[in-house]
Amino acid sequence: MPEQWTLTLRLYRQKANEAPRYDTFTLQVNPDEYVLDAVERVWAFHDRSLCFRHACHHSTCGACGMRVNGVEKLTCITPLRAVTQNGAVLTIEPLRNFPIVSDLVVDMGDLYRKMERVNARAVLPVTEAEIEHPASTWNPEDAQYLRLSDCLECGLCISACPVAATTAAYLGPAPLAAIQDQGMRRHPELLPLADSEDGVWRCHSAFECTAVCPSFVDPARRIMDLRRQVVGAKLRQVFGK
Amino acid sequence: MSKPHVIIIGAGFTGVATAHDLALRGCQVTVVERGDICNGTSGRTHGLLHSGGRYAVKDKESAIECIEENQILRRIVPQVIEPNGGLFIALDDSDLSYAEQFIAGCEECGIPLEELTPQQALTLEPNLNPRLLAAFLIPDATFDPLRLALAFAATARHNGAQFRTYAEVETLLMDGQGNVTGVRILDRAANRHEDLHADMVVNATGAWAGQITAMAGLDAPVHPTPGIMVAYDQRLVQRAVNRLNEPGDGDIVLPQRRMVVVGTTSFTAENVDYIPVTEDQVQLMLERGSELIPAIRNARPRGIYMATRPLVGSGSGRSMARTFKCFDHKETHNIEGLVTITGGKATTMRAMAEKTADVVCAKLGIQTPCTTRETPLLSYRQYYTLSNQEKHYA
Numbered sequence: 001m002p003e004q005w006t007l008t009l010r011l012y013r014q015k016a017n018e019a020p021r022y023d024t025f026t027l028q029v030n031p032d033e034y035v036l037d038a039v040e041r042v043w044a045f046h047d048r049s050l051c052f053r054h055a056c057h058h059s060t061c062g063a064c065g066m067r068v069n070g071v072e073k074l075t076c077i078t079p080l081r082a083v084t085q086n087g088a089v090l091t092i093e094p095l096r097n098f099p100i101v102s103d104l105v106v107d108m109g110d111l112y113r114k115m116e117r118v119n120a121r122a123v124l125p126v127t128e129a130e131i132e133h134p135a136s137t138w139n140p141e142d143a144q145y146l147r148l149s150d151c152l153e154c155g156l157c158i159s160a161c162p163v164a165a166t167t168a169a170y171l172g173p174a175p176l177a178a179i180q181d182q183g184m185r186r187h188p189e190l191l192p193l194a195d196s197e198d199g200v201w202r203c204h205s206a207f208e209c210t211a212v213c214p215s216f217v218d219p220a221r222r223i224m225d226l227r228r229q230v231v232g233a234k235l236r237q238v239f240g241k
Numbered sequence: 242m243s244k245p246h247v248i249i250i251g252a253g254f255t256g257v258a259t260a261h262d263l264a265l266r267g268c269q270v271t272v273v274e275r276g277d278i279c280n281g282t283s284g285r286t287h288g289l290l291h292s293g294g295r296y297a298v299k300d301k302e303s304a305i306e307c308i309e310e311n312q313i314l315r316r317i318v319p320q321v322i323e324p325n326g327g328l329f330i331a332l333d334d335s336d337l338s339y340a341e342q343f344i345a346g347c348e349e350c351g352i353p354l355e356e357l358t359p360q361q362a363l364t365l366e367p368n369l370n371p372r373l374l375a376a377f378l379i380p381d382a383t384f385d386p387l388r389l390a391l392a393f394a395a396t397a398r399h400n401g402a403q404f405r406t407y408a409e410v411e412t413l414l415m416d417g418q419g420n421v422t423g424v425r426i427l428d429r430a431a432n433r434h435e436d437l438h439a440d441m442v443v444n445a446t447g448a449w450a451g452q453i454t455a456m457a458g459l460d461a462p463v464h465p466t467p468g469i470m471v472a473y474d475q476r477l478v479q480r481a482v483n484r485l486n487e488p489g490d491g492d493i494v495l496p497q498r499r500m501v502v503v504g505t506t507s508f509t510a511e512n513v514d515y516i517p518v519t520e521d522q523v524q525l526m527l528e529r530g531s532e533l534i535p536a537i538r539n540a541r542p543r544g545i546y547m548a549t550r551p552l553v554g555s556g557s558g559r560s561m562a563r564t565f566k567c568f569d570h571k572e573t574h575n576i577e578g579l580v581t582i583t584g585g586k587a588t589t590m591r592a593m594a595e596k597t598a599d600v601v602c603a604k605l606g607i608q609t610p611c612t613t614r615e616t617p618l619l620s621y622r623q624y625y626t627l628s629n630q631e632k633h634y635a
């Protein structure tokens with residue numbers, strides 16, 4: 001018999017033209033299940049009107065981002081055990097800095113628009129993917145193999161970013177990381193965007209994005225690196241190199 | 242004359258591909274989906290863009306569909322595919338004795354095949370079990386499930402299709418003579434019921450297809466057949482790795498982003514809305530997966546999940562054909578206005594849609610031929626940027 005916990009989920013609820021509220025559901029759960037499983041269980045057995053987004057259930061699609069006890073999580077890979085304990089109340093809310101569609105679902109159209117604007121790579125050669133583990137040494141011919149990029153476009157970094165909270169115009173962590181991934185040398189056409197008022201210079205280095213990113217993108221480091229690239233590219237322009 | 246209106250129930254692979262096809266042929270399309278895109282089986286797919294090798298011995302019809310569609314999807318939607326091929330490897334005598342049928346089957350189905358020595362295979366994939374006895378290279382690939390569906394949905398939306406997500410079909414609207422004229426939905430985001438009328442309703446609800454046909458008083462021969470997958474936190478291979486043998490449990494390991502995913506199993510289920518994971522199946526994936534790639538034992542599970550195949554026809558589990566069926570309920574039960582499409586697999590989504598759209602168009606008197614083979618799909622992101630009728634409030 002797997003271990004059983006009694007858990008109370010406190011879920012943010014909001015329907016069109018209604019004021020937001022919190023609903024609670026007390027469930028028997030296996031602590032090794034994921035937060036998303038518990039949410040899906042509420043929908044399947046307790047309240048069919050609950051709206052939430054999910055698809056892959058293994059951290060590849062980026063659909064299931066929510067705030068769990070106030071922290072941005074990819075709920076499909078967050079075991080209950082990692083965020084709560086037997087008998088506790090677990091609060092689940094939608095991501096911040098996006099308009100709410102219903103309950104736990106937000107409209108991330110703005111993020112996708114920005115990812116399109118910076119032409120973010122959806123697939124890239126495995127040799128360019130900066131995999132730290134397992135330590136692999138690539139042969140030049142491995143560049144023919146492609147892989148899906150690390151960024152899931154899940155929006156957690158946007159939700160956690162204190163600057164994104166103040167202005168929707170800010171490009172934000174994931175789109176800036178996507179510019180860095182392409183590189184100023186290979187993609188000088190992205191310089192004006194990166195160098196703009198709403199680009200790299202608006203970042204306050206809060207590092208919240210990297211703290212919540214579930215997919216090893218490390219946007220904060222990439223933004224710092226992009227600043228260096230932007231300075232380099234501008235120097236090259238000045239000196240005509 | 243105004244365009245004929247077709248309602249598609251379900252925005253899994255089958256529903257979005259059918260929406261794309263019918264939008265290109267000039268229908269006014271509305272997709273109604275109770276959750277978001279791909280919340281059912283499609284999102285939770287293992288992610289193998291089949292070359293057909295898996296079915297080449299026992300289910301040639303599926304195998305031929307797979308190799309054709311594999312080539313088409315690589316062309317029209319490269320943005321969601323890791324196109325690195327796949328290996329079938331033999332680890333014991335039983336595997337070796339399967340090789341002859343496998344080679345013959347692949348040849349017969351037109352699946353390109355290259356035999357490698359174990360040493361060559363290990364050079365390509367150093368994490369393979371070093372005890373492998375034989376290896377064959379075939380054109381498998383892997384895909385991101387949600388983005389695959391979104392690319393079809395984005396293109397459909399661009400061509401005028403409307404997507405009503407969080408809209409659950411509660412009943413079918415009937416004309417009093419037993420014919421279907423539309424659907425009654427519960428808009429779960431607005432908390433409101435709404436009647437939508439159409440010239441034709443397509444039931445693309447996969448494992449739930451029987452629930453929709455029951456609303457018209459009909460049975461559908463769908464057998465919900467779930468299976469487990471376990472994603473581990475290391476990318477140990479660049480290609481799909483299959484066990485060279487008859488399809489069995491845990492005999493495919495796929496790379497995806499920074500992970501490998503081992504799958505799957507095949508059993509029968511009653512309630513398809515929630516299928517719990519069982520520890521013995523997780524253990525089985527580890528055992529079977531690490532026979533192919535021993536280093537999986539050093540990796541950690543990152544995501545463990547279940548999905549439910551909508552298999553059609555008689556037989557059970559793995560012996561059931563993986564092909565698809567489109568039912569015109571005028572022919573099966575003398576009920577006009579309802580077509581059900583189910584079965585199949587992600588790899589054959591476009592072909593399933595073509596067949597369904599052919600049936601729908603013939604019934605509506607539309608002669609425009611299918612063009613989805615040649616039509617490149619828009620960026621998956623455009624599904625969200627082309628956002629249609631949904632109202633937002635903060």
Ligand SMILES: Cc1cc2nc3c(=O)[nH]c(=O)nc-3n(C[C@H](O)[C@H](O)[C@H](O)COP(=O)(O)OP(=O)(O)OC[C@H]3O[C@@H](n4cnc5c(N)ncnc54)[C@H](O)[C@@H]3O)c2cc1C
Nearest residue numbers: 251253254255275281282283288289410447468550587588
């Ligand atoms: C374990 C497993 C592994 C698989 N691996 C692979 C693989 O590697 N490669 C491959 O090619 N194929 C694979 N498949 C097969 C493939 O995933 C399925 O064939 C495919 O996803 C089915 O798509 P669908 O659109 O028919 O069904 P679904 O994706 O389930 O779509 C049906 C939709 O209907 C909606 N719906 C249901 N009821 C209602 C209602 N009343 N009102 C409104 N909407 C409703 C649901 O919410 C759902 O989104 C796998 C299947 C399983 C189970």
Ligand code: SF4
Nearest residue numbers: 151152154155157213
């Ligand atoms: S950078 Fe990380 S947190 Fe931000 S969208 Fe990409 S994967 Fe999500």
Ligand code: FES
Nearest residue numbers: 056057062064076
């Ligand atoms: S459901 Fe896909 S990332 Fe969580």
